Amino acid sequence: MNALKRVLGVLWIMIGAYAVYYLIVNQAISLWNKGGENIIPAVIYTLILCPMIAGALGTFGLYSLQGEFDSKD
Amino acid sequence: MSQSKKNSMFSIIGASSVGTMIEWYDFYIFGSLATVIASKFFPAGPGNETLSFLSTLATFAAGFVVRPFGALFFGRLGDLIGRKYTFMVTLLLMGGATFAIGCIPSYETIGMLAPILVLLLRLLQGLALGGEYGGAATYVAEHSPVNQRGYMTSWIQITATAGLIVSLIVIAVTKLSLSKEDFDAYGWRIPFLASIFMVGISYIIRRNMHESPLFSKAKAAGKTSTNPLKESFGNKLNFKYVLLALLGVTMGQGVVWYTGQFYAMSFIEKIMNVPKEQVDSVMIWALCLGTPFFVVFGWLSDKIGRKWIMMGGMLIAILSYRTIYTNMYETVNIKNKTEIVDKATAVAELKENAKNKNGGVDSVYTKTKAFVDGTTYKEVKTVTLNNGSVEQKDGKPLVDTKKTVTINSSDKWTLILFVFIQMIFVTMVYGPVAAFLVEMFPIKIRYTSMSLPYHIGNGIFGGLLPAIATFLVTNATKANTVAAEAGLAKVIDKPYLEGLWYPIILAGICFVIGTIYLDGKDNKVDDELVGDFKNEEVDLAIGK
Numbered sequence: 001m002n003a004l005k006r007v008l009g010v011l012w013i014m015i016g017a018y019a020v021y022y023l024i025v026n027q028a029i030s031l032w033n034k035g036g037e038n039i040i041p042a043v044i045y046t047l048i049l050c051p052m053i054a055g056a057l058g059t060f061g062l063y064s065l066q067g068e069f070d071s072k073d
Numbered sequence: 074m075s076q077s078k079k080n081s082m083f084s085i086i087g088a089s090s091v092g093t094m095i096e097w098y099d100f101y102i103f104g105s106l107a108t109v110i111a112s113k114f115f116p117a118g119p120g121n122e123t124l125s126f127l128s129t130l131a132t133f134a135a136g137f138v139v140r141p142f143g144a145l146f147f148g149r150l151g152d153l154i155g156r157k158y159t160f161m162v163t164l165l166l167m168g169g170a171t172f173a174i175g176c177i178p179s180y181e182t183i184g185m186l187a188p189i190l191v192l193l194l195r196l197l198q199g200l201a202l203g204g205e206y207g208g209a210a211t212y213v214a215e216h217s218p219v220n221q222r223g224y225m226t227s228w229i230q231i232t233a234t235a236g237l238i239v240s241l242i243v244i245a246v247t248k249l250s251l252s253k254e255d256f257d258a259y260g261w262r263i264p265f266l267a268s269i270f271m272v273g274i275s276y277i278i279r280r281n282m283h284e285s286p287l288f289s290k291a292k293a294a295g296k297t298s299t300n301p302l303k304e305s306f307g308n309k310l311n312f313k314y315v316l317l318a319l320l321g322v323t324m325g326q327g328v329v330w331y332t333g334q335f336y337a338m339s340f341i342e343k344i345m346n347v348p349k350e351q352v353d354s355v356m357i358w359a360l361c362l363g364t365p366f367f368v369v370f371g372w373l374s375d376k377i378g379r380k381w382i383m384m385g386g387m388l389i390a391i392l393s394y395r396t397i398y399t400n401m402y403e404t405v406n407i408k409n410k411t412e413i414v415d416k417a418t419a420v421a422e423l424k425e426n427a428k429n430k431n432g433g434v435d436s437v438y439t440k441t442k443a444f445v446d447g448t449t450y451k452e453v454k455t456v457t458l459n460n461g462s463v464e465q466k467d468g469k470p471l472v473d474t475k476k477t478v479t480i481n482s483s484d485k486w487t488l489i490l491f492v493f494i495q496m497i498f499v500t501m502v503y504g505p506v507a508a509f510l511v512e513m514f515p516i517k518i519r520y521t522s523m524s525l526p527y528h529i530g531n532g533i534f535g536g537l538l539p540a541i542a543t544f545l546v547t548n549a550t551k552a553n554t555v556a557a558e559a560g561l562a563k564v565i566d567k568p569y570l571e572g573l574w575y576p577i578i579l580a581g582i583c584f585v586i587g588t589i590y591l592d593g594k595d596n597k598v599d600d601e602l603v604g605d606f607k608n609e610e611v612d613l614a615i616g617k
Contacts, residue, residue, distance in 0.1 A: 001589070005589060015582070040540075041541070048138060049533075052529065052533055052534070057582075064590075069313065
């Protein structure tokens, strides 16, 4: 299980990175360009969801990779 | 546990739960009265873009983004000074802010000051709520015997749903007691003003409570933290558990909680077009029937462990959401019903446009349909006219269409059943979570450490769900409309289900992380952090 936890660490980092791509490049930029009422979801994606998901998953993945979550017994 | 200990435990739970429920009530009445608040403090119209921005801020910033800051601020205070003192402060802050919202003169009377004051008070509400939950959960858990911690804290878990039910009931009773004009003129203030009495009673009850025995003991031994924020988040040993609590528990729990209650409510009202009164009735029934299960699953978590109940709830939710929402939608869909053709009506008329200060008129087309099963359908299409010609926006006619499907009793109970099923998922993930979070962190930084992941998971990932999911549905519907206008086939087969991807994906990630990384052994915190304080000392502290 410890090996799986470490391998999955890479996956969490990749999902975190993909979240940045999806939320910013794929969603927020086009929403900003559309303007009007689309600004609100663009702000939510850019300033709230993206840092939360990417930051938390990235750090969690890094810790997993370093074996921080390895079981002791 | 002796009878006197049991009584003492239940008075602790009662005092904590009532206060927390009142805080949730205070928080929800703002949302439940959002329409009337918007009309009084953030009136829409040309040139009022700033007001609309402030309204959005009041809804999003205070409700969701500020809560984690409240968790940090009051969590730190709770770990430094004590649990009791801190959740007394949050109670008074919330009650005071709610009462004050009920006292603010409208935009018409004091202008821009009104929306600014509402925004500030809403921020205070968010801060107070951020501090309250962690305090109440910690306080009750630190009084509870280890083998009953899930059961005891599940009473705190009831309070969020109970607060929502009470807010819906108080508003419904106020509306029923007053005429529509009186409610609009002053009646909407009553639920806000009533809060001060509830908070007063709760304050008196809480004032007589004692500090948490474990915290008192830690403080007497000089073992409390001097810098809870640094020890919670600046220390990798603890911070990794904060991340695990967020990504392995509260993120999934938050989206399941908000899908089962708030998104279900918004879906029935905005996507299925059921009138507000019927939606409230469906929600009140489903919430009341589902609420006891918080205690059932809290109790069960003491017997079989917390992890698998929460993960089970998440998994069943992920697998069944699309089926549940398809069935809800199709239950009310008028395309599946037999129309009584003779009863169909269509009326076209010109009406004065109240929003147009230049005294313009609207062309209003009203269509009604009746169905064999008792369902009725009303569609009001309003075309805005300007000097006799149709007003355009972005090159398209300005048309507003409002559809209402008034459902029959049988369909209402079918909807209650589907919301109730979702409530079971909610109670599975939420019932044991307070005990689970408390057990992840040591006494000296418990309040701070558990509050932050809880409020990010619920306030941000969960709280934003109705807005994001509705946005996804609207986008999918627009894509289909554009395709239809271009003579192309549908882009998305069931656009009304698109909003579910958000909870499904987040709960899916949370399920995988929780299943693999959480060890499933309850009552176990990292010994290096616990120091001299083992959880078993709770028993000694309450004299078991």
